[in-house]
Amino acid sequence: MSETCDVAECTLAQTGKCVMNNAPETCANRVAARKQNSRSGGAQDVIENELGQPVVDEPPTTRVQLGLSASLGTAEVVKLMGERYATMIGLLGDPDAGKTACLVSIYLLVSQALIEGLDFADSRSLQAFEQIARGARRWESGARPTELTVRTQLTDNRQAGFLHLRLRRGDDGERFDVLLPDLPGEWTSDLVRTADAERLGFLASADVLWIMIDGVSLLEKEKRQGTIHRVQLLIERLAALLRDARPKLFFVPTRLDRGEPPAATLAPLIATAQMHGFDPAVVPIASFSEDRAAVTPGEGIARLMRLSLAGSLSQDVFWPDRDREESRHALRYRLFTNDEAQT
Amino acid sequence: MSRRGVVLVGGPDAGKTNYVARLWHALKERRGAIHALTIPSNIAYVEEMIAHLFEGRFAPRSDLGSGRRDFAIELATDADITELVIPDCSGELWLEAVRSCEIDAGWMDELQRSDGAALFVRVHSDSHVDPLDWIVSGDLMIGLGDDERRDEMPTQVSLCELVRFLEASLADRPDGSSPRLAVVVSAYDLLDPEASGRGPEAYITRQYPMLAGRLRDSELLDVRFFGLSAVGGDLMADETYRSTFLEREFCDSGWVVVREQGDVWARRPDVTLPIAWLVGE
Numbered sequence: 138m139s140e141t142c143d144v145a146e147c148t149l150a151q152t153g154k155c156v157m158n159n160a161p162e163t164c165a166n167r168v169a170a171r172k173q174n175s176r177s178g179g180a181q182d183v184i185e186n187e188l189g190q191p192v193v194d195e196p197p198t199t200r201v202q203l204g205l206s207a208s209l210g211t212a213e214v215v216k217l218m219g220e221r222y223a224t225m226i227g228l229l230g231d232p233d234a235g236k237t238a239c240l241v242s243i244y245l246l247v248s249q250a251l252i253e254g255l256d257f258a259d260s261r262s263l264q265a266f267e268q269i270a271r272g273a274r275r276w277e278s279g280a281r282p283t284e285l286t287v288r289t290q291l292t293d294n295r296q297a298g299f300l301h302l303r304l305r306r307g308d309d310g311e312r313f314d315v316l317l318p319d320l321p322g323e324w325t326s327d328l329v330r331t332a333d334a335e336r337l338g339f340l341a342s343a344d345v346l347w348i349m350i351d352g353v354s355l356l357e358k359e360k361r362q363g364t365i366h367r368v369q370l371l372i373e374r375l376a377a378l379l380r381d382a383r384p385k386l387f388f389v390p391t392r393l394d395r396g397e398p399p400a401a402t403l404a405p406l407i408a409t410a411q412m413h414g415f416d417p418a419v420v421p422i423a424s425f426s427e428d429r430a431a432v433t434p435g436e437g438i439a440r441l442m443r444l445s446l447a448g449s450l451s452q453d454v455f456w457p458d459r460d461r462e463e464s465r466h467a468l469r470y471r472l473f474t475n476d477e478a479q480t
Numbered sequence: 481m482s483r484r485g486v487v488l489v490g491g492p493d494a495g496k497t498n499y500v501a502r503l504w505h506a507l508k509e510r511r512g513a514i515h516a517l518t519i520p521s522n523i524a525y526v527e528e529m530i531a532h533l534f535e536g537r538f539a540p541r542s543d544l545g546s547g548r549r550d551f552a553i554e555l556a557t558d559a560d561i562t563e564l565v566i567p568d569c570s571g572e573l574w575l576e577a578v579r580s581c582e583i584d585a586g587w588m589d590e591l592q593r594s595d596g597a598a599l600f601v602r603v604h605s606d607s608h609v610d611p612l613d614w615i616v617s618g619d620l621m622i623g624l625g626d627d628e629r630r631d632e633m634p635t636q637v638s639l640c641e642l643v644r645f646l647e648a649s650l651a652d653r654p655d656g657s658s659p660r661l662a663v664v665v666s667a668y669d670l671l672d673p674e675a676s677g678r679g680p681e682a683y684i685t686r687q688y689p690m691l692a693g694r695l696r697d698s699e700l701l702d703v704r705f706f707g708l709s710a711v712g713g714d715l716m717a718d719e720t721y722r723s724t725f726l727e728r729e730f731c732d733s734g735w736v737v738v739r740e741q742g743d744v745w746a747r748r749p750d751v752t753l754p755i756a757w758l759v760g761e
Contacts (some may be wrong), residue, residue, distance in 0.1 A: 138743045178601050183639060184593040197586065198584045198586065199584070199585040200582045200583065200585065201578060201582065201583055201584070201585050202581065202582055203583055203648065203649075204581065204644070204648060205581050205644075206581075206641065206644065237621075238621070241621065242614070243618060245611075245612060245613065245614060247690075248611045248612070248634070248636070248637075248689070248690050249611055249613075249689070250689035250690075250693075256689070256692050256693045257689065257690045257693035257694070258694065258696065258697035259640075259693075259694055259697050262639070263582075263640060263641065264633075264635060264637070265643075267612070267633065267634070267637055270612050270617045270620075270621075271612065271617065271620045271621075271629070271630045271631075271632075272617075272620040272621035272622070272623065272625075272630065273630050273631070304695065305693060305696070305697065312697070331564075352756055365670060411692075425614055425618050426614070433608075434614040435614070443575075
């Protein structure tokens with residue numbers, strides 16, 4: 138039974154006696170306090186009867202799902218790709234390379250209409266973007282996802298999945314669907330260390346690859362060589378995983394606000410990529426900026442997006458490249474068999 | 481008789497209640513694009529709301545505890561009788577729907593029986609939430625900042641989600657065409673002449689670029705923009721206007737802004753126009 142009372146000095150809770158000598162059951166101050174406490178703001182009000190049992194005021198109502206705008210699971214990605222052409226961008230890189238910051242910065246740019254020539258048209262993962270950008274969904278240590286999700290649920294932990302953006306080009310109204318995987322950095326490390334490529338099979342369908350590299354580590358003498366070495370290994374693993382497919386490859390040094398890595402530093406990476414049949418480009422970015430006067434947050438990202446979509450601009454969507462079509466079939470097959478394995 | 485459901489969508493202070501009260505009066509006066517055929521039997525709620533306007537005050541926010549008060553009225557139309565039904569959906573209901581991505585089955589039923597919706601967005605709203613920026617996001621991502629900011633949703637994101645819900649639930653119109661969405665920019669009288677002259681679509685594009693983009697992209701809804709001033713001015717903050725308002729005939733106050741031939745925005749005194757478009761041919 139609720140013991141609270143409006144009157145501050147009342148000792149009802151401690152002594153069971155009303156300080157004003159009112160009967161507790163009918164004291165106006167207590168009744169008012171009880172009503173205050175029981176108001177929930179939701180559809181159901183719970184009113185205590187004299188025996189202290191809660192009595193539901195209205196019958197519980199049936200709720201209907203309106204559909205989540207969480208990150209897309211594999212089934213939803215396949216469905217989207219069946220409906221329309223989508224540019225899949227594979228983001229890879231060490232855990233601290235800045236992948237999440239890049240995703241957030243893209244979202245912030247788009248939501249404030251700061252990518253010139255490309256406007257927001259839709260996102261099926263809108264609330265996921267919003268939550269990641271608020272730091273509300275982190276990879277919980279010890280609970281990092283180990284596979285791409287089949288069904289997405291809005292839980293406290295992030296689910297590995299895809300973020301979706303639909304953009305409209307200002308010039309001609311052309312629309313582009315972009316899929317950006319939201320994955321823990323460990324998946325890249327695992328690929329490098331143990332050739333664990335199972336979870337990254339979707340990369341075979343990627344149109345574009347962004348290899349994110351912590352720009353600061355390229356500027357620091359003690360870190361530079363190790364970083365270069367690991368990225369070279371990553372390129373070689375990718376070449377094996379992708380077999381004959383060679384999506385557009387970008388090296389994306391991050392944290393541009395802390396300094397731009399010299400061309401000489403990146404030369405070995407370019408050489409390795411070319412050796413394995415890629416035609417790489419370098420686009421440094423500053424997802425955030427600690428020196429806003431010198432470097433705008435989001436710098437480089439608009440250029441990276443435009444270059445990444447440039448292939449899609451000229452692509453004839455009705456007659457896609459046969460190799461890519463085959464690898465999309467492979468993706469669907471793999472995803473469907475994964476689905477079946479889950480059930 | 482055909483039943484046409486029109487759902488009013490928008491946050492708690494978006495202007496829906498004041499519009500329904502003003503609309504009721506206009507339908508009764510029978511001078512606008514749509515007219516009331518008869519006075520409905522249950523007008524207790526709209527009469528209560530319009531009483532505030534008659535006294536030169538805006539109607540207060542919807543009281544959630546009083547049960548549903550749908551506004552239903554028979555319209556005189558060229559064809560058979562049309563019953564216009566505006567279900568009573570509170571702003572809180574929409575906020576909760578966006579937050580939880582769930583809605584009561586009863587409300588879903590209303591949405592699915594409606595082939596038109598009016599999305600209200602209020603100029604200079606107190607409940608407007610700016611989009612996230614790099615400073616706030618940066619802090620939140622490294623763990624600074626309080627939980628409240630973490631849970632906030634920018635207004636334009638809520639509005640995009642509402643559009644998504646409407647696309648998924650509204651019914652096709654009787655002739656098979658797509659459901660219609662009237663985007664109503666309310667308190668339009670608060671805009672300066674330059675902004676006002678650019679029209680409600682330009683206002684949405686500037687203030688809520690994501691919403692503007694989303695609406696332009698929609699292949700499932702037929703969208704049109706309107707500006708609205710339910711009573712022609714700010715009864716709360718503008719004493720001069722309030723005096724003027726109380727002096728004149730009630731039906732002479734209030735207007736809408738519509739797009740006309742040659743892509744020109746014009747002010748019209750007929751406040752029934754958004755609903756007329758939603759239920760019209």
